[in-house]
Amino acid sequence: MSTRFPPPGETAALEQGDVLTPNFGSDGLVTAVVTDADSGEVLMLAHMNAEALHRTIQTGEGWYWSRSRRELWHKGATSGTVQEVAEIRVDCDQDAVWLKVRVRGAGATCHTGMRGCFYRRIVGENGTIRLEGDTDKPLFDPAKVYGAPKG
Amino acid sequence: MSTRFPPPGETAALEQGDVLTPNFGSDGLVTAVVTDADSGEVLMLAHMNAEALHRTIQTGEGWYWSRSRRELWHKGATSGTVQEVAEIRVDCDQDAVWLKVRVRGAGATCHTGMRGCFYRRIVGENGTIRLEGDTDKPLFDPAKVYGAPKG
Numbered sequence: 001m002s003t004r005f006p007p008p009g010e011t012a013a014l015e016q017g018d019v020l021t022p023n024f025g026s027d028g029l030v031t032a033v034v035t036d037a038d039s040g041e042v043l044m045l046a047h048m049n050a051e052a053l054h055r056t057i058q059t060g061e062g063w064y065w066s067r068s069r070r071e072l073w074h075k076g077a078t079s080g081t082v083q084e085v086a087e088i089r090v091d092c093d094q095d096a097v098w099l100k101v102r103v104r105g106a107g108a109t110c111h112t113g114m115r116g117c118f119y120r121r122i123v124g125e126n127g128t129i130r131l132e133g134d135t136d137k138p139l140f141d142p143a144k145v146y147g148a149p150k151g
Numbered sequence: 152m153s154t155r156f157p158p159p160g161e162t163a164a165l166e167q168g169d170v171l172t173p174n175f176g177s178d179g180l181v182t183a184v185v186t187d188a189d190s191g192e193v194l195m196l197a198h199m200n201a202e203a204l205h206r207t208i209q210t211g212e213g214w215y216w217s218r219s220r221r222e223l224w225h226k227g228a229t230s231g232t233v234q235e236v237a238e239i240r241v242d243c244d245q246d247a248v249w250l251k252v253r254v255r256g257a258g259a260t261c262h263t264g265m266r267g268c269f270y271r272r273i274v275g276e277n278g279t280i281r282l283e284g285d286t287d288k289p290l291f292d293p294a295k296v297y298g299a300p301k302g
């Protein structure tokens with residue numbers, strides 16, 4: 001798969017060059033952070049192998065590698081929440097990409113039905129740590145979309 | 152280290168609960184995405200072990216685990232570009248956190264001196280793929296700050 005891209009070169013080329021040479025880890029993946037192109041909200045973190053990255057660039061829709069299902073994953077194929085990619089960026093050492101997207105369908109990115117995956121704030125006060133959920137409601141019912149609760 | 156947090160529970164608790172039970176990978180790390188609290192720009196992707204996450208929550212400054220140096224890393228300790236954390240969020244399955252920060256000092260987050268690490272856009276057109284750099288200039292000189300080029 002990684003033959004789709006040239007191999008990473010020296011630091012100067014990796015950091016300053018104009019050739020995309022993704023620095024896939026030993027698992028063959030780079031990390032992808034996905035934000036809403038309009039609001040800037042971080043919607044999800046996911047992973048891409050060479051095939052997923054190539055398809056994303058070529059089709060303008062978000063493709064990933066599902067580590068749990070061990071398969072190529074066209075985001076939204078089941079739920080209708082396909083991601084239209086407005087921009088893709090790569091980081092200094094080319095082991096991470098940043099996608100700015102617009103989400104179709106119900107507009108939810110998280111499998112829980114929430115708009116994004118980061119729907120809880122970490123609050124540390126008085127020596128304790130707790131999570132505080134957003135008051136937003138899910139945009140779809142996961143049981144209806146996926147048929148059964150996801151493990 | 153991971154005894155600082157309760158172990159992850161079942162899916163319902165992990166996804167809907169109000170207890171932070173980070174889902175550290177086999178390498179003991181969660182992924183951290185860091186954005187500018189004001190502009191929303193994605194500044195960097197990094198990793199945290201339990202100690203780094205705990206210190207970040209307790210001190211309100213960004214701490215990470217440097218995989219290359221294999222050490223706890225107080226971001227900005229060398230360059231002065233310490234991160235003041237405005238908000239921390241955790242994702243659905245608690246294996247990633249999102250930090251919204253304000254960067255002190257020169258305001259740069261990337262070791263190249265750039266404001267953020269994602270200073271190149273991936274452009275796919277006419278069957279070719281290339282990188283297009285932002286026109287921004289580095290905010291500090293890495294050679295002066297770190298003494299020698301980073302490998």
